[in-house]
Amino acid sequence: MQYKELENCKLCSWECGVDRLAGEQGICMMGLPEVASCQLHPAPPQSYTVFTSGCSFKCLNCQNWEIAHYPRIQSKIKGVVVPESIARIGVQAVNSNAGQMIGADRFFFSGGSPTVSLPWIEEVVQYAKTFDPKMKVNFDTNGFPSRRSFQRILSFSDSLTFDIKAYNDEVHRALTGAPVEPVLTNAQEMARHRDQLWEFRILVIPNIVDLPEIQAITEFIVSLDETLPTSFLTFRPNFCLDTLLGASRKLMEEVVNLARKTGLENVHWAGFSDIPGAYPSVPQEFVEKFSHQHAAVAAFYAQRAGCLRIQRNCGMCDSKLTCDLKGYIPHQTT
Numbered sequence: 445m446q447y448k449e450l451e452n453c454k455l456c457s458w459e460c461g462v463d464r465l466a467g468e469q470g471i472c473m474m475g476l477p478e479v480a481s482c483q484l485h486p487a488p489p490q491s492y493t494v495f496t497s498g499c500s501f502k503c504l505n506c507q508n509w510e511i512a513h514y515p516r517i518q519s520k521i522k523g524v525v526v527p528e529s530i531a532r533i534g535v536q537a538v539n540s541n542a543g544q545m546i547g548a549d550r551f552f553f554s555g556g557s558p559t560v561s562l563p564w565i566e567e568v569v570q571y572a573k574t575f576d577p578k579m580k581v582n583f584d585t586n587g588f589p590s591r592r593s594f595q596r597i598l599s600f601s602d603s604l605t606f607d608i609k610a611y612n613d614e615v616h617r618a619l620t621g622a623p624v625e626p627v628l629t630n631a632q633e634m635a636r637h638r639d640q641l642w643e644f645r646i647l648v649i650p651n652i653v654d655l656p657e658i659q660a661i662t663e664f665i666v667s668l669d670e671t672l673p674t675s676f677l678t679f680r681p682n683f684c685l686d687t688l689l690g691a692s693r694k695l696m697e698e699v700v701n702l703a704r705k706t707g708l709e710n711v712h713w714a715g716f717s718d719i720p721g722a723y724p725s726v727p728q729e730f731v732e733k734f735s736h737q738h739a740a741v742a743a744f745y746a747q748r749a750g751c752l753r754i755q756r757n758c759g760m761c762d763s764k765l766t767c768d769l770k771g772y773i774p775h776q777t778t
């Protein structure tokens with residue numbers, strides 16, 4: 445498992461160019477690809493799901509923060525796994541009675557961001573298709589692979605689940621630490637391969653990604669193709685947004701209605717709604733620093749968790765390997 449390209453890593457749109465094999469760290473902080481956990485998973489598309497460690501984003505709402513912030517946050521993970529071995533185990537799991545009972549028919553690569561582990565995943569897929577030529581593959585993406593990586597992902601994936609975290613760049617950066625442009629460009633490319641899109645996934649976060657932002661995202665998707673499948677997921681308090689209230693059923697219904705009004709034909713929402721929490725009270729002097737109020741709310745939470753910049757941009761930040769936000773331990777996860 446000596447992946448030469450990790451010596452000058454440009455797998456995601458940060459294109460850090462660091463030598464991961466020599467111990468240099470990019471934004472994801474990862475060296476060799478490592479597996480956090482893997483298991484049969486009944487949620488559509490039913491699969492043998494492999495969670496890889498490390499992520500190119502530092503999302504305030506992260507549900508898998510222990511995986512995404514590894515190795516900065518030390519968590520229980522499997523570690524480096526030989527591709528042939530996990531391919532064999534996964535194929536057996538999909539074809540087992542338990543796998544068939546849930547309707548599993550594919551590997552599902554998630555994370556963190558699986559792009560960080562792309563050459564390792566390609567090798568797993570190669571073995572899996574040798575062991576069972578009918579085996580399918582789903583790739584779960586935050587939309588931030590480099591253009592070249594995205595073409596590689598499209599070349600072996602039967603389906604992609606594609607997150608769009610926000611449309612407005614200020615909101616996207618405040619929420620994830622990364623610019624939105626590469627995501628929108630990859631989404632346009634995704635639309636050209638529409639048969640491979642399982643669905644766009646949009647997390648609805650009160651006061652950050654709610655109606656104004658949803659309007660912008662859905663207009664963008666409609667401009668690509670109004671029939672593209674889109675799923676709105678319900679925010680639950682997590683990671684740096686551990687005290688924010690969950691999205692309500694009423695908000696989720698409004699979001700779907702708005703998306704339909706905007707012209708999207710294939711939409712639904714899913715998840716647990718109405719988890720209690722607080723509305724943020726963002727100081728006025730903070731709000732004044734942003735042109736977009738929802739970005740101010742996200743940036744306020746980022747600063748509370750240890751971000752040192754008013755305008756987040758982890759790739760351009762001197763503190764990218766040391767800032768407290770990446771070691772933040774939430775008071776609750778739901």
Ligand code: SF4
Nearest residue numbers: 453456459460470472
């Ligand atoms: S953040 Fe992206 S480009 Fe940078 S080292 Fe990690 S995978 Fe490579």
Ligand code: SF4
Nearest residue numbers: 751752758761764767
């Ligand atoms: S301090 Fe820098 S690296 Fe840390 S979250 Fe803020 S912008 Fe990103």
